[in-house]
Amino acid sequence: MTRTAIVTRAIDATALIAEVASDANGATSLFLGTVRDVNDGRAVTGMEYTAYDAMASRELERIVSEAAEKFGGVTIVVEHRVGTLALGDVSVAIAASHPHRRDALDATRFVIEELKRRVPIWKREHYTDGTRDWVDPSSSIAPSALSASSLARGTA
Amino acid sequence: MYFTRMEVRVLLFASYAEAFGVPSVAVTLRDGATVTELLAKVKEMAVGHALPPAPLIALNQDYAAPGDVIHSGDEVALIPPVAGG
Numbered sequence: 001m002t003r004t005a006i007v008t009r010a011i012d013a014t015a016l017i018a019e020v021a022s023d024a025n026g027a028t029s030l031f032l033g034t035v036r037d038v039n040d041g042r043a044v045t046g047m048e049y050t051a052y053d054a055m056a057s058r059e060l061e062r063i064v065s066e067a068a069e070k071f072g073g074v075t076i077v078v079e080h081r082v083g084t085l086a087l088g089d090v091s092v093a094i095a096a097s098h099p100h101r102r103d104a105l106d107a108t109r110f111v112i113e114e115l116k117r118r119v120p121i122w123k124r125e126h127y128t129d130g131t132r133d134w135v136d137p138s139s140s141i142a143p144s145a146l147s148a149s150s151l152a153r154g155t156a
Numbered sequence: 157m158y159f160t161r162m163e164v165r166v167l168l169f170a171s172y173a174e175a176f177g178v179p180s181v182a183v184t185l186r187d188g189a190t191v192t193e194l195l196a197k198v199k200e201m202a203v204g205h206a207l208p209p210a211p212l213i214a215l216n217q218d219y220a221a222p223g224d225v226i227h228s229g230d231e232v233a234l235i236p237p238v239a240g241g
Contacts, residue, residue, distance in 0.1 A: 055214055115240055
């Protein structure tokens with residue numbers, strides 16, 4: 001069983017854990033992404049998330065299908081929140097359960113890494129000085145780290 | 157050679173929507189134009205220079221390759237570097 005959603009309300013992590021719970025599964029893993037107070041040395045007061053809704057939903061669905069195939073028997077629920085979030089608010093939650101811990105943990109890791117790489121969601125940070133900037137993860141990575149050869153070597 | 161022209165609406169998001177000042181732009185292309193041709197048209201626009209050399213493009217809500225062909229009625233979007241999570 002899997003479920004994914006882009007939501008505009010607060011994420012209830014406890015509800016997600018309950019949703020993936022099953023007597024057959026001895027391991028449940030939970031990942032929460034939260035808004036932190038500093039990025040690249042600048043004090044952050046909040047975060048604004050926006051998405052290409054239709055594609056983000058589809059891409060999230062694809063990632064979870066891939067995870068279900070890769071980690072047979074896994075149950076996964078993913079919610080990503082959009083809109084304006086305050087410090088400490090949960091922006092993304094991934095709950096995965098499986099008969100065994102390794103697959104529960106690996107499936108959770110797989111989903112968050114692929115989500116960050118592929119799902120068309122963007123965030124704009126609000127800083128203490130009143131300014132706002134779109135976060136561009138690619139600009140903080142040296143171009144050489146993204147070269148095909150480094151990806152092939154698995155060093156990126 | 158004669159080609160049928162088509163107008164394609166290109167969706168913009170986040171930093172790209174901010175740079176262009178609008179949530180979408182219209183470009184006129186020949187029917188069967190590629191993603192690369194579409195990109196060249198968008199870059200010719202007044203603020204097209206604000207785009208990186210090779211921005212990601214989605215075609216019907218899937219990431220597209222430069223040689224992919226665009227047809228009338230396709231949903232096209234320019235995808236800024238994603239930053240979810």
